Amino acid sequence: MDTPTKPQAAAAASAPPDPRPLQMLQQVFGYAAFRGAQQEIVDHVTAGGDALVLMPTGGGKSLCYQVPAIVRHRAGQGVAIVVSPLIALMHDQVGALHEAGVAAAYLNSSLEGDEARRIERELMSGQLVLLYAAPERILTPRFLAMLQSLHERGLLSLFAIDEAHCVSQWGHDFREEYLGLSALHEQFPGVPRVALTATADSHTRADIVERLQLQEARLFVASFDRPNIRYTIVEKDEPKKQLLRFIRDEHEGDAGVVYCQSRRRVEETAGWLQTEGINALPYHAGLDAEVRRRHQDRFLREDGIVVVATIAFGMGIDKPDVRFVAHLDLPKNIEAYYQETGRAGRDGLPANAWMAYGLADVVNQRRMIDESEAGEDFKRLQRSKLDALLALCEAIDCRRVRLLGYFGQPSTPCGNCDNCLETPETWDATEAARKALSGIYRFRQAGGQRYGAGHLIDVLRGKTTEKVTQHGHQGLSTFGVGADVSEAQWRLVLRQLIALGHVEAEGEYNTLALAESAREVLRGEVPVRLRVPTETKARGKGPRGDRSSSRGAAGKPPPLPLDEAATERFAALKAWRAEVAREHNLPAYVVFHDATLAEMARAQPASLDALAGISGVGAKKLEAYGAEILRVLGG
Known part of the structure; x- marks a missing residue:
């Protein structure tokens, strides 16, 4: 089968909307409609166009390549190769696709030789819809030779480059192995490519385009707003105690991530939280690989785990019910802050982004920039990025307006950040x-x-x-x-x-x-x-006395809007889901998200047809779990 040329792809993109993507979204994933820019992106990529997609964490980036991959595979156009930087992300994505009835696999170092060879056979036979692999594996001569064979037979449908900001040296998470991915365009020029990232300012965006040779790609910039996340920034004053008060007041028993700058601070904070009765686990690159794996698995599979981590933890983590992300140290820039806080509330339910920062944070970040071996141009840019973050921290107006403005998105005061909820003195x-x-x-x-x-x-x-x-x-x-x-x-x-x-x-x-x-x-x-410092006001030491508690006006995010009977059904569904997840060796959210269970509990469908109308219930899951869900809901 001939691979579409660029003119063919452009002509296809200008044709009437293809009905197949929406059918696949409904049939496979159980969603009635695309959100925001998803429809336009999916149609463009399905038609064979290249794309650079900027979409916030939790905005549904994966569907932007998964749906085109399914449609193109069913049209006989072969397998989609997904460039993914982390083993944990590959495992979760593939597990979720299997649950939805999609033939997907990954190739990484966690596989034994026989298993890897089996997957390679499935790849070469055209059975797979999607294959996930790290960039360093994709760029090996052996793997490129397999891709060339697929390409010659018209069985290479598209390339999806996830976390594309990793290719940019201006970005906050540069990975050298991403630089070689321009070879995909050079060796397979007719295969559409979609590069996706949650954070990219103008410098990083330009770098992605240049390094991945996406000059002819269409740019899609979705809204960066995450309205369900409440942003709160406080001045440091006994930060560990401030963190503990925040968790106890607002997130007792919730899953969360606490970011610290150093490994030692991670260990100390996790240990201290444990002594205070918080189910906290440390995570940083200095820990034994088996310990890191075990802690990450517990976070993904158990309820109420708080991970205290360096930035080594988090990229690609798909856990949707993280209710808070806290920073005990200042991140390097707004891109890092935005991506890290974006790991909260991926399910769309209320979540908090809380940060404590102080004078030492400012000094340390400036010193790290000044003492780095980078060129002066790079240092100058990093200083300007740090200045933007500091302006966000010191702001007396809406945090969200500032944050979105950094990414070039105008907005109005949100009413859901600390400054909007209580005007700063x-x-x-x-x-x-x-x-x-x-x-x-x-x-x-x-x-x-x-x-x-x-x-x-x-x-x-x-x-x-x-x-x-x-x-x-x-x-x-x-x-x-x-x-x-x-x-x-x-x-x-x-x-x-x-x-x-x-x-x-x-x-x-x-x-x-x-x-x-x-x-x-x-x-x-x-x-x-x-x-006026927040904690100073809390102690009544500010110029105008004590107006607020240390907790501020943020308050605890509202619970799921369920009545008493629906709450009992929701709890029963979660217990059933936990059993299924254990049997399948998957995180619970891969089976069904909390939001889907909540909708089941509210609607209490009494038939398979009614259950099929619940968002997130695709055909495969309806077939596999429908009767059991109805049994649980029926009591």
């Missing part, structure tokens, strides 16, 4: 900023030595510590000039001055020095207006 910090800068300048005048933030704050607040008296700093003109400003507020001022580039923190001890732009602030030419 602010104060004019211009004079305090000038005092802080003067303090740093006086240190230099008094002997040229540099000091850290803690010592500067002690001097400004007039505290006669041993270090202050040792260096004679009680005699400085700036001693005690800021006694009316709390320590938390001073840290906020210094954090903002560092974030804006007016102050530099250098060396092992993060000592402070004035940057060139500090002169404008000292002269009073640059106003500084800051938010």
